[in-house]
Amino acid sequence: MLWARDLAHAFGAVQVLDGITFSLDRGQTLVIFGPNGAGKTTLLRVIAGLIRPRRGSAEVKGGRRAIGWIGHQSQLYGQLTVIENLRFWASLYDVPAGTVQERATALIARLGLERQTQQPVRTLSRGQAQRASIARALIHDPAVLLLDEPFTGLDRLAAEELRTLLGELAADGRASVLVTHSVEEGTELATEIAFMRSGRFAAHGPRAGRDAAALAADYRRIMAGA
Numbered sequence: 001m002l003w004a005r006d007l008a009h010a011f012g013a014v015q016v017l018d019g020i021t022f023s024l025d026r027g028q029t030l031v032i033f034g035p036n037g038a039g040k041t042t043l044l045r046v047i048a049g050l051i052r053p054r055r056g057s058a059e060v061k062g063g064r065r066a067i068g069w070i071g072h073q074s075q076l077y078g079q080l081t082v083i084e085n086l087r088f089w090a091s092l093y094d095v096p097a098g099t100v101q102e103r104a105t106a107l108i109a110r111l112g113l114e115r116q117t118q119q120p121v122r123t124l125s126r127g128q129a130q131r132a133s134i135a136r137a138l139i140h141d142p143a144v145l146l147l148d149e150p151f152t153g154l155d156r157l158a159a160e161e162l163r164t165l166l167g168e169l170a171a172d173g174r175a176s177v178l179v180t181h182s183v184e185e186g187t188e189l190a191t192e193i194a195f196m197r198s199g200r201f202a203a204h205g206p207r208a209g210r211d212a213a214a215l216a217a218d219y220r221r222i223m224a225g226a
Contacts, residue, residue, distance in 0.1 A: 031194070032177065047067075144176070
């Protein structure tokens with residue numbers, strides 16, 4: 001569903017991606033751990049087609065319109081209500097007009113936003129805004145999700161609800177790439193793990209049953225250059 005081949009990119013003289021290669025099938029989730037400045041967000045932006053790589057290629061089955069983006073910024077319009085935002089984003093993705101209301105209603109129910117449907121987004125809590133952002137990312141039924149630090153600013157309950165939902169989306173067959181600097185946040189969602197440093201995958205492979213503590217130890221060792 002997603003293929004990245006030898007991706008490389010630089011901003012001026014600064015190399016931010018250097019030979020990134022991986023692929024994902026249905027239901028797989030690659031969680032990429034790395035410090036700020038490792039190149040994680042740039043990698044997502046290249047996959048999404050927002051940045052043209054200097055070398056290599058990224059391909060998504062179904063094209064760029066098969067991608068849903070979820071980050072710590074909601075990409076919602078604060079003056080619009082939840083339902084108005086969903087209708088607007090559906091129009092950008094050319095979702096058939098006859099199906100928009102049905103899709104939006106189903107997503108609102110699944111994400112527990114029934115009481116917030118007619119609220120302007122600017123009045124929502126951080127957790128509610130994140131759920132609305134997820135609905136926005138799913139309105140066109142994407143096959144691939146790109147998640148850029150999606151747990152930022154969420155309290156413990158909201159973060160747990162998000163992890164549960166992302167697990168359900170993977171079970172539905174969606175492939176996902178999630179980037180985070182926190183090993184604890186992404187471990188249980190991962191089928192594949194990568195540790196990213198200076199634009200490269202310093203390690204990459206199946207999670208293989210490792211828990212957060214084991215991965216954190218591996219991460220510290222690899223980031224220290226051992």
